[in-house]
Amino acid sequence: MLTALTAPGAPFAVVRGEDGGLLYADGPRTLREFVEATWAFGDRPFLVAASGTYTYREFFAASSALARRFVEEYGLRPGDRAVIGMRNHPEWQIAFWAAQLAGLVAVPLNAWWTEDEFEYALDDCSPRVLLVDGERLPRVEAWRKRAGVRAVVFHHELHRELHHDGGTGEGGTAEGVERYEDLPAADPLAAPPAVEVRAEDDATIIYTSGTTGRPKGAVATQLAQAGAAVHPRFHAAASALARGVMPGQGPAPVALMTFPFFHVAAFTTLYSTMAAGGTLVLMRKWDAEQALALIERHRVTHFSGVPATALQLLDAAERAGDGLETLTHLSTGGAAAPPDLVGRLTARYGQRIEPRNGYGLTETSGGVLANFGADYREHPGSVGRAAPATEVRIAGPHGRELPEGQVGELLLRGQSLVRGYWNDPAATAAAFHEGWFRTGDLATVHEGRVSIVDRLRDMVVRGGENVYCVEVEAVLHDHPDVADAAVLGVPHPVLGEEVAAVVQLRPGASVTVDELRAHAGRTLAAFKVPAHVLVQDEPVPRNPTGKILKRELRGPVREWLLKNA
Structure with missing residues (x-):
């Protein structure tokens, strides 16, 4: 059945790259190419938040205007780093995609970090511009002044609420800091800046979660992120075929975004929603009862979050007697999903809400494996099968490939893998060998279906x-x-x-x-x-x-x- 999607000439056909890894034969090669295609969705709503709504047309115009400012006013050039530090405001996406349209390397930082944690990453990646919200400004301002780096502050009123006078007297801003709301209105007819963005250029530096030590900056090229944007489209198409539905038919998804934008798990949901011209409904912070209200108000069809939030959503729905009538998909990622989650979902809602989970890492630029529908219900302990441009290998203690069914370290190779760690050749050499990435996870494979057994260090x-x-x-x-x-x-x-x-x-x-x-x-x-x-x-x-x-x-x-x- 999947050959209709992956055969030569099909939408998700793959070829071998120069390094031996698989690439999508007919897909975007850069994120600029990917986002420019979304302009065609025009006045469809894209980003919905308490602070307001952006259509695709408004979003693209705002991103293009900011990108031109980076190039024409700030003098930034392709390869310069642009740090993004803010909550899940709609403007987070404008900042990120403006960086891509200008050929910059976007560096999303954990919005929950302390000032010391921010300074560690800022020293590491040496950005030329900071794109932060008012809450984050105090945590980066000392570093910004020392480094002489410019900043754009979004939702500056949040800074005033916390610090009364904005930290500069009379609610103003320091030298080198611009408030986004003070910038000229975006011209809806103006094009992005005329810069060359190549497939081999760096697109993002995303810092690992640091559960075992200092976070490392994983560097993804434009080609890698473009591959990451195709993976969820493939899994969505495969899911549709499994349900007997023609891929691409039906209304565009409306997704409740609960992942923080700075994490790769959010990118998987973001890419799949954007590719279909869908809508992202944003939350300032997670609250199960508020999530129920947003699902009803915006007729949300897709829930995406970590297993803990999914379980809390089901608990809240049971307490409220909420049937989640508009929901058609419930997806989890970012951490191992307990097998009973899909059982609870099926027991209460039958086959109506499709369960999904998957597997991905910062180093894979998001999800590369997915388990969904009937296969997930039958194999709830699995994280599913690989996307076409991803290869899986199970290795023993000395790197020897193990036969099917044996437990070993999961190795991955493919288009969406990062090229290594920023300024850390030793860590890069330890994690990557001949194009294969050592995940540090113990796993088994059966008939192409991967099950994660444990972390290598946690066993x-x-x-x-x-x-x-x-x-x-x-x-x-x-x-x-x-x-x-x-x-x-x-x-x-x-x-x-x-x-x-x-x-x-x-x-x-x-x-x-x-x-x-x-x-x-x-x-x-x-x-x-x-x-x-x-x-x-x-x-x-x-x-x-x-x-x-x-x-x-x-x-x-x-x-x-x-x-x-």
């Missing part, structure tokens, strides 16, 4: 037996009283390591530790059952895209074990 080795934390976490999640769970290894004088779990219970739950261990023992071998279970009211610490921050758990777990020894 617990108990007395010589491998315990995969993701498997144990999934079993704990199956208990109806468990809201969240994290599993990690703790030292043991004889076994080397033992399995420990941190569990957050649902409000009003009364399950005991012994009952949780018994629940795990009904599914897992005895050596996998957590020897220690710490029950807490506080949420399990996670990063912005839902990955468990186990480094923040090790200290409290160690202290708890000492107290209870």
